[in-house]
Amino acid sequence: MRAKPVSILEGDTFVVSDRRGDISISPEEAQGLFDGDTRYLSRWVLTVNGEQPNPLSTDDVNYFSSQFFLVPGTGTIYVDSPMSIVRQRAVGGGFHEDLKITNHKAKPLDLDVRIEADADFADLFQVKDAEFKRAGKFYKRVDGNRLVFGYRREKFVRETWISSSVPAEIDEKGFRFRIHLEPHGEWRTSLDVLAAVDGTEGAKSKPKYKDVHDTPTPNVGMSLQRWMASAPQLHSSWADLEKIYERSLVDLAALRFFSRYTPGEALPAAGLPWFMALFGRDSLFTSFQALPFVPDLASTTLRVLAMRQGTRTDDFRDEEPGKILHEARWGEMTAFEERPHSPYFGASDATPLFLVLMDEFERWSGNHELVTKFQAEARAALEWIDEYGDRDDDGYVEYERRNKQTGIENQCWKDSWDSIAYSDGTLASYPIATCEIQGYVYDAKRRCARLAREFWGDSELANRLEKEAAELKRKFNRDFWIPEKQFFALALDGQKRKVDSLTSNIGHLLWSGIVDEDKAAACAKHLVGPRLFSGWGVRTMADDEGSYNPIGYHVGTVWPFDNSFVALGLRKYGFKKEAAQVALANLEAARYFQHRLPEAFAGYSRTETNFPVEYPTACSPQAWSAGAPLLFLTTLLGLEPVGGRLLVDPAVPKSIEWIELLGIPGRWGRADAFARGLVDL
Amino acid sequence: MPTAREVFQQHKVQEYEPLLRGVTGTYLFEIEGVGYWFLSVRDGAIRIEEVQHHADCTISCNEPDFIDIIEGRRSLITAAMQGRVKIRGDIPLAQKFHGLVSAMIESKRQEAA
Secondary structure, X not given: OOOOOEEEEEOOEEEEEOOOOOEOOOOXXXXXXXXXXXXXXXXXXXXXXXXXXXXXXXXXXXXXXXXXXXXXXXXXXXXXXXXEEEEEXXXXXXXXXXXXXXXXXXXXXXXXXXXXXXXXXXXXXXXXXXXXXXXXXXXXXXXXXXXXXXXXEOOEEEEEEEEEOOOOEEEOOEEEEEEEEOOOOXXXXXXXXXXXXXXXXXXXXXXXXXXXXXXXXXXXXXXXXXXXXXXXXXXXXOHHHHHHHHHHHHHHHHOEEEOOOOOOOEEEOOEOOOEOOEEHHHHHHHHHHHOOOOOHHHHHHHHHHHHXXXXXXXXXXXXXXXXXXXXXXXXXXXXXXXXXXXXXXXXXXXXXXXXXXXXXXXXXXXXXXXXXXXXXXXXXXXXXXXXXXXXXXXXXXXXXXXXXXXXXXOOOOOOOOOOOEOOOOOEOOOOEEEHHHHHHHHHHHHHHHHHHHHOOOOHHHHHHHHHHHHHHHHHHHHHOEEOOOOEEOOEEOOOOOEEOOOEOHHHHHHHHOOOOHHHHHHHHHHHOOOOOEXXXXXXXXXXXXXXXXXXXXXXXXXXXXXXXXXXXXXXXXXOHHHHXXXXXXXXXXXHHHOOOOOOOEOOOOHHHHOOOOEOOOOOOXXXXXXXXXXXXXXXXXXXXXXXXXXXXXXXXXXXXOEEEEEEEEEOOEEEEEEEEEEEOO | OOOHHHHHHHHHOOOEOHHHOOOEEEEEEEEOOOEEEEEEEEOOEEEEEOOOOOOOEXXXXXXXXXXXXXXXXXXXXXXXXXXXXXXXXXXXXXXXXXXXXXXXXXXXXXXXX
């Protein structure tokens, strides 16, 4: 089994290396220095006298720096090493690396230290698909004391500039240092690796950190210390909960980045390593989860997404007027329109979720400036729902990609190709109307009715939206309900047939409020029943469905983000115990992942495994997984803005004796919540 | 195919662009080997002058690329990503320009349909 790679990041610049700090490409792992979806360094290997040293210890000092303690290889039997090697690295606009070699012996040492380097400038899509056909030309040159790797395709130019603080022999394959170390002597150099982008922002001149010990100054406005201090303080009898909470906040801080569409507005990227980019859906869900904790994420998410709202019909990008974007990328394939992500609009849920978050932001913050300012964008989003989202005027939003080559087939959160399947395992035909999107639309219309009445001065629109929402709820409970199975269909297919698999989507329906009261108990029973509930959380798909696979991306794994909305939905319909059960299971699972919930984990039953099993390629950290513990806390504490006050109505499991959350920000200023564990699970 | 000068002349007479309602800022279009146009927008009211002034957002490119962008054959965003267009200053303002061009093309498309 391969050792876990070491990842450090800042914004959309990140470095993935092995435990030595070396970078080399392999089919199994996406190592490298990445910036703006391009790999600027594909090889970075340190050798001493021709050998790669071995790692003694590796430390992710914080999310943007790491250090590696190495000794020369001594085989399997440990022999006191004559020297030690320390690499310290900080990322930002490239990276800065301090390399120190210490002679521990009383005799002098002569060493041949080499750093081999190379850059393939692969687009992240190519890295992911292991496809490296290139249309441009590579070049290398030694430019004084700098080694330059470059790639040019027409006017698209990307370069990597590498320099050392002490003189080196430089050739096109890297740097060589011939070192003489006196007894107990020490040698140091600093290496700067710069991602030199010739694009909208002009060429950078140096990596952000000139010293790894510089005071951290993230490029996202608020330092980690201030970020942590601005969030509510959590104390609990359950120490793991405190650790999970701290990990979530740190990860959310780490994942903040400036979208190149709106420099100066920090919002959450989706996840490391594949999704260090702007994703509409992910940013919206994450911002919703984080509202009672770090509300600034929501305002920036809304501003950025409003700014790049769809304005035209563009089949290639699946863009339509009023639609909220799905994903924005900056690599070569996007630049040359071999991929549609400039940005891509293939998500049918992001638009109603944008409206949901807009209302929720006002409810918590009391800041109505934003909902007033973006009234036109909100109206355009509402128009998109009716005019483009509902393709056949049946009252439901359905999707079918217009970009048949590179567009996403399933434009819902379960966006893998095989996620929407009938109980017998066959795939649904398009266009597909998934159930949860109808719930989001229902919720969006109800919420916008409030905004129209209270802030936009348009009671006519408010009345119309309320009427439409009520009609949608009536129809939905008729058309999606499967009486003989007592749950809602996952979707309606292209022939309006019910896609009859039991999935976690019914939990999102509870969150949206679209479920008739008389159907809610059956949904709740399924969500915590043995088919869906693994013991560690609610599976994406029930374990007896035709497509079920405990390690299938959207067809059997447990997604903590999904579970956080399921728990909130259960709570909303009064199922406090069930909500606490789902929340606790996920939080207990986090203990097995160093207190960091991954994107997803396997759906094996808890009784089978005793610990949650990793999903092989899960992103970690992942923004909405980092947000999940926050929403679980909101649900357990029963936090709800009511008028100008914060309502606290806890339902905490007995196994957590007590929780206190101090300084919850909102329209009331700051408020505290206290809870005792009284719910018997 | 129109020239850059003709495009700016055509819009020079337009005093209000509803699609730029709520937008305030200045643009400088630097068309290589052709000239400079300064566009001032104040809540949708627009003014165009053939002059080189400092602007909030500067967009530089050659004339064929400019015409391709204006006529919808090339995206401003991917042109910038390819290095064909340089955008300096206020990027969100450039986004607004991209949105304006897209909306105008959409409007023409709908009229044609």
